[in-house]
Amino acid sequence: MRRDRLTFGMMVGIPLLQLILFGYAINSDPKQLPSAVLLADNGPQGRTLLYAIQNSGYFRFVRQVKTETEGREALARGEVQFVINIPENFSRDLLRGERPAILVEADATDPGTTSNAISSLTALLTTALQNDLKGPLDFLAGTSGPIDLRVHALYNPEVITQYNIVPGLLGVVLTMTMVMITALAITRERESGTMENLLSMPTRPVEVLVGKIIPYILVGYIQVTLILVAGYFLFGVPMIGSLTLLLTVTFLFIVANLAIGVTFSTIAENQRQAIQMAFFFFLPNILLSGFAFSFRGMPDWAQMIGELLPLTHFLRIVRGILLKGNGLADVVVDLWQIALFAVIALAFGAKRYRQTLD
Amino acid sequence: MTDELAIDVHGMTKRFGQLTAVNHIDLQVRKGEICGFLGPNGSGKTTFIRMLCGLLRADEGSGSCLGHNVITESEAIKRQVGYMTQRFSFYEDLTIYENLDFVARMYSTKNRHEIVSASVERLGLKERQRQLAGELSGGWKQRLALAACLIHDPKLLLLDEPTAGVDPQARRDFWDQIHRLAGQGLTFLIATHYMDEAERCHRLAFILNGNLLTQGTVSEVAKQTRLATWSVSGPNLVELAERLRRLPDVEQAAAFGSALHVSGVDQAKLEVAIAPFRTDEYKWSRAESGLEDIFIHLMAKAKGRSSS
Numbered sequence: 001m002r003r004d005r006l007t008f009g010m011m012v013g014i015p016l017l018q019l020i021l022f023g024y025a026i027n028s029d030p031k032q033l034p035s036a037v038l039l040a041d042n043g044p045q046g047r048t049l050l051y052a053i054q055n056s057g058y059f060r061f062v063r064q065v066k067t068e069t070e071g072r073e074a075l076a077r078g079e080v081q082f083v084i085n086i087p088e089n090f091s092r093d094l095l096r097g098e099r100p101a102i103l104v105e106a107d108a109t110d111p112g113t114t115s116n117a118i119s120s121l122t123a124l125l126t127t128a129l130q131n132d133l134k135g136p137l138d139f140l141a142g143t144s145g146p147i148d149l150r151v152h153a154l155y156n157p158e159v160i161t162q163y164n165i166v167p168g169l170l171g172v173v174l175t176m177t178m179v180m181i182t183a184l185a186i187t188r189e190r191e192s193g194t195m196e197n198l199l200s201m202p203t204r205p206v207e208v209l210v211g212k213i214i215p216y217i218l219v220g221y222i223q224v225t226l227i228l229v230a231g232y233f234l235f236g237v238p239m240i241g242s243l244t245l246l247l248t249v250t251f252l253f254i255v256a257n258l259a260i261g262v263t264f265s266t267i268a269e270n271q272r273q274a275i276q277m278a279f280f281f282f283l284p285n286i287l288l289s290g291f292a293f294s295f296r297g298m299p300d301w302a303q304m305i306g307e308l309l310p311l312t313h314f315l316r317i318v319r320g321i322l323l324k325g326n327g328l329a330d331v332v333v334d335l336w337q338i339a340l341f342a343v344i345a346l347a348f349g350a351k352r353y354r355q356t357l358d
Numbered sequence: 359m360t361d362e363l364a365i366d367v368h369g370m371t372k373r374f375g376q377l378t379a380v381n382h383i384d385l386q387v388r389k390g391e392i393c394g395f396l397g398p399n400g401s402g403k404t405t406f407i408r409m410l411c412g413l414l415r416a417d418e419g420s421g422s423c424l425g426h427n428v429i430t431e432s433e434a435i436k437r438q439v440g441y442m443t444q445r446f447s448f449y450e451d452l453t454i455y456e457n458l459d460f461v462a463r464m465y466s467t468k469n470r471h472e473i474v475s476a477s478v479e480r481l482g483l484k485e486r487q488r489q490l491a492g493e494l495s496g497g498w499k500q501r502l503a504l505a506a507c508l509i510h511d512p513k514l515l516l517l518d519e520p521t522a523g524v525d526p527q528a529r530r531d532f533w534d535q536i537h538r539l540a541g542q543g544l545t546f547l548i549a550t551h552y553m554d555e556a557e558r559c560h561r562l563a564f565i566l567n568g569n570l571l572t573q574g575t576v577s578e579v580a581k582q583t584r585l586a587t588w589s590v591s592g593p594n595l596v597e598l599a600e601r602l603r604r605l606p607d608v609e610q611a612a613a614f615g616s617a618l619h620v621s622g623v624d625q626a627k628l629e630v631a632i633a634p635f636r637t638d639e640y641k642w643s644r645a646e647s648g649l650e651d652i653f654i655h656l657m658a659k660a661k662g663r664s665s666s
Contacts, residue, residue, distance in 0.1 A: 193447035200411050200441040201464040202433055 010276050014283070021287045021302075030113050030297025034062040035082040036074050043091020045129060049102070049147075052128035053084065058117035075107045075154060076324050077333075078316055081114060081296060082106050094129075094146055101148040108153035109319045110164045113294040118151055125149055155323040163238065166231040167322045168291045171314040173223055174250070175257055175285050176278075178216060182261025183274035185212050191270050205353050213258045220254040221247070240325035249317050249331065252338050256310045259345035266352035285311045310341045364389045364514050364545035365410065367421030367428055372405050372414060379405040381568040382418070387547060387561065389513075392540050394559030395549040396653060402568040403549040404444060407516045410547070411441045424513055437465065440507030444518040444549075446499045448506060450492030454483055457491050458506055465510035473509060481505045497528035504532070508539075515539075517548045521555065533558050553649040562649075564656050571656045580647055585609075585655050586625035587647040588632060591617040592640035607631040610654055621651050 002008075039046060053059050062080060065071045071083035085103040093100035104121060106114045125147050156163045189195040198208065224247070231237040260281065268274040286292055288306040295306060306312045313334035320326035365387040372380040380402040387393040397403050408414040410423055412432025419429065426434045448457045458477050462470045478487045481501055491502060500520060507515060521529045533555065536546060540560075548559065556562055556576075563573040572582055590598070595618045599611040602620055607627040611620045622628035636642050647655075 192450070193443060193445045194449055196413065196443050197441075197447040198464075199413055200436060200439075200443075201461070202436040203464060 006273050006276055010280065013280065017280075017283060021284065025288060025298045025302035026293045027297040027299075028112070028293070029116050030294045031057045031117075032060045033058060033081040033113065033117055033296050034079065035059045035084055036063045036065045036071055036080045037061050038065050038068065038071055038083060038085040040088040041086050041090035043094075045091040045094050046086045049086065049090075049125075049128055050084070052124055053121070056120050056124050058120050059084070071105065075105060076320070076326055077330050078107065078320065080107070082117070097146075099146065099148045101150050103150050103152065105152045105154055107324075108156040108159055109323045110290070110294060111153075111156065111159040111161060112164075113296050114153070115159070118153075121149060121151070162231075162235040163323060164319065166227065166235050166237045167318040168315050170224060170227050170250075170318050171253070171289070171311045172286065172291055173227060174220055174254060174314075175311050176282055177223065178220055178254055178257035179261040179264065179281060180275065180278040181216055181219070182212060182258045183264040183268060183278050184271055185216075186262065186265035187268050187271045187274040205350065209262060209350060209353060212262065213255070216258055217251070217254050220250070220257075224250055237322060239322050241321035241327065245328060245331070246318065246321045249314070249321075249335060249338075252335065252342055253310060253314045256338055256342035256345060259342055259349050262349035263345055263352060266349060266354070285309055288312070290315050307337075308341075310338045313337045362389045363387065363422075364391070365393075365421075365423055365547065367410070367419060367423065370406060370409055370419035370421070370428075371417050372402075372409055373417050378568050380409065383565065383568075383570045385563060385570070385573070387545055389545050390540055390543045391561055392536060392546040392548065392559045394556045394562045395547055395565065396551075396556055396562060397549075397565035398551075398657065401565050403565060404518055405568075406565070407441070407518055407547065407549060410435075411439050411516055412436055413441075437510070438513045440510070440512035440515045442503050442507045442515070442517045442520055444522070446491075446503060448491050448499075448503060451490060453488050453490055454478065454481075454494075454502055455487040457502065458509055461506045461509045467510055477505050477509055496523045497525055500524050500528065500532065504535070512544070514545045514547070517546065519549050519551065521550070521552065529555070553653065556649050556653075564653065566657055566660045569660070571660055576649065579649075580652060583623075583647070583652050583655055584625075585621050585623060585647040585652055586628050587619055587621040587645045587651055588628070588642055589614075589617045589619055589645035590632075590635075590640050590642050598635065598640070602632070602635065605631045609658065610651060612651075612654070614648075619645060619648070619651060621647060621655065623655075 037050060039050070050061070054061055059082060063074065065074065065083065068085070071085070074080045075083060083105040085105065087100065087102070090100045090102070104118070106118060108114050129146055153159055186195075189198060228239070228243075232239060261278070264274055264277045264281070268277055284305065288298065288302055289295070289309055289311040290306065291311070295303065295312065298306065316334050317326075317331045320331055324330075363386050365385055368384045369382045370380055370385075371378065371382050383402075383406060385393075395403050395407070405414060409416045409419070410428065412435055416429060421428050423435050424438050428435065449460070452460065455474065455478060458474045459470065462474050467473055478484055483489075483498075483502075491499065494502060504517075504520065507517075521532060524532070536548070537558075540546060548555070550556060559576075561573065561575055562579055564571040564579070572579055574582065592598070595613060599613065599618055602608045602611040602618075607622050607624060608620055608631055609622045611618055613619075620628075620632060622631065632642070
């Protein structure tokens with residue numbers, strides 16, 4: 001054990017990593033969710049209501065939108081989780097006892113993120129205006145609630161978990177297999193001695209690397225096809241956006257993961273170490289990317305780490321394309337981050353890859 | 359054999375941290391020559407061979423290999439050199455044919471199919487060409503490896519302990535093939551432990567702890583060392599050997615079958631030293647110093663030098 005530092009590191013590192021991630025980063029009750037407000041009412045009750053909503057801790061108002069379309073766009077891009085729409089004449093209608101409606105549009109691609117916030121709203125609305133509804137307005141508070149709350153769970157109205165999980169699996173499966181397969185492929189050559197032979201032949205390192213990566217791109221696409229077909233036929237996952245766009249984006253993501261695998265293989269001394277490293281990489285990917293747990297529920301530092309992982313961006317893109325019908329313009333922000341990651345990982349791998357045995 | 363040099367390198371040095379694995383070795387091998395590279399385990403044979411074919415970067419040294427600069431033109435050298443690794447290093451999950459075909463592709467050989475088929479046929483593996491390389495016995499793996507090294511028609515073959523773990527018949531066949539190829543103008547550098555194999559080489563180079571001790575033909579090496587050897591047979595050779603070894607002028611006393619080889623550097627002193635033991639009981643005769651005697655002598659001498 002003393003001579004196998006990596007195994008030792010894993011034995012201590014994995015529990016520590018899990019403790020930190022589960023203990024500090026994972027939160028099943030996400031709060032402070034970014035929200036947009038569409039406030040068309042000028043009366044005091046509208047504003048009171050917004051304050052109350054913000055004070056619940058579940059919502060954080062990050063922007064004000066002018067139109068419903070603007071709100072929808074912000075939702076599609078994932079900039080906000082909710083759009084809260086307080087209609088014109090809200091205060092007036094409230095005072096008239098007409099039970100005005102407020103509309104809350106939620107990005108429900110990940111039901112885990114939104115459900116708690118939504119249920120808090122229902123409770124909140126009956127109490128929020130208690131101070132305002134006193135004296136002559138007392139009668140309003142007693143009825144079935146002064147306000148009519150309408151929630152639109154967009155993109156996943158029936159709140160089906162599979163709609164979120166299956167597209168997410170696409171990224172998770174690719175991350176796991178692509179990284180591990182390439183890391184193994186190259187360390188195996190070194191372990192079995194065939195690398196020595198390969199290096200004694202007139203091949204350039206780039207050729208060897210490309211030769212290792214290309215077949216696995218195909219493997220990646222086979223996996224993608226499998227998951228998409230199963231997702232469609234078994235789980236009925238909606239596929240609103242362009243599949244061509246999805247497959248194009250997937251290419252970059254696969255390359256990024258293969259590049260990590262190559263890099264690992266240049267560091268690991270044998271296949272076992274390569275597996276350990278792949279696993280070590282996989283763990284934060286599962287936990288911090290927003291696959292298993294709500295990304296917005298995590299503290300800032302965990303979100304920052306998550307932002308560094310290509311899986312995080314890929315998940316947003318896949319869910320965006322499949323569930324929201326996003327186009328290229330909506331996914332480009334996440335796309336270039338994956339591309340950047342791929343370039344850095346490839347450059348690092350190519351630099352570390354040794355053409356000689358020393 | 360011509361006078362043209364296939365390998366002509368000077369001062370080749372490789373260090374791994376504190377350890378100097380190869381220390382300023384000069385080596386010249388003529389075209390069509392079979393050069394045996396002798397040395398104990400860990401003496402730097404493999405490191406030297408790897409530097410020649412560009413697998414390791416030399417820390418110091420210069421010279422040419424097949425007319426190309428050994429330091430800067432390793433790409434060109436790789437194209438004309440066949441390197442057979444110490445361990446079987448082809449793909450065990452590919453068939454014999456696929457392995458050869460892969461090598462042919464790597465060298466972008468023309469008429470690939472004909473060349474690979476011809477190679478399979480020469481190997482005598484036509485019926486088994488679809489067999490996985492991993493299923494082959496040691497002897498056949500070695501033949502396959504040699505065939506693979508020859509696919510791209512190299513001018514120089516670097517063989518690193520090619521016959522380790524191979525039965526005598528296969529070794530004999532192997533060496534017959536080496537001599538046949540050398541006759542066609544191929545140059546060989548063969549690292550080996552086996553003295554009988556060393557004797558089948560045109561030239562020898564002894565290496566120990568990264569230093570080249572001596573090089574030359576078998577008889578040149580024997581002459582250089584001036585080692586005198588007597589052979590003795592009779593009863594209780596083990597006890598005799600013990601007593602002989604204690605004498606300062608006897609360097610070695612080693613059993614060879616039913617006889618004991620006794621050798622020393624100074625012939626006259628050796629004769630004086632053994633005189634008391636030349637009784638009727640024992641049968642003494644002058645013997646030719648074998649390569650093994652020389653090899654062990656060189657090692658002992660080098661060790662004495664480094665410790666004194």
